[in-house]
Amino acid sequence: MIYLAIRAVSGKIELPVNPALTVICFNLVMLFSSGCGSGAADRYERHEVTGLVRLDGTPLEAGNIVFYPETPGPVASGTEVREGKFIIPVEQGLPAGRYKIAITATSTTASPSASEEELFENPPDVISLIPKQYNTETILESEIRPTIENFFIYDLWTKNP
8 A cells, every 4th residue: 555645844845755656646636626626515716727837948848737725725736737838727726825836747767669578577767857846845836816817937947047
């Protein structure tokens, strides 16, 4: 059995350091938040969130973005990043407030010509493409506002620009 932990300590979100666990964590957040639509039972005024993610000046090919409430709250939401763009529709959107943002993207060391048998015998390593200051030790913050378009641009750097 696998146990995952997400802790908020001194206002800093701690996520699993292993990129594979981070992806699992993201999927769990998506699973539990997907049932929280804007139906009659939902008491939160949700807002659409859209934006761009660039890594070293180039749109992030593929990854994930998750918004966590800065203060303890019931709603976190996230989505996939594709070709640098993301959209969280109003049905899975966020209530107004301040959020910490975690962005993840991974790659593997697998050889493109490796057979299934070779991959089974020698599993590839998973490598995080995004520095930890943008996910497990995030410095990213945004405020969702009820009266304006919530469009954000996140420029991430693997080295100083």
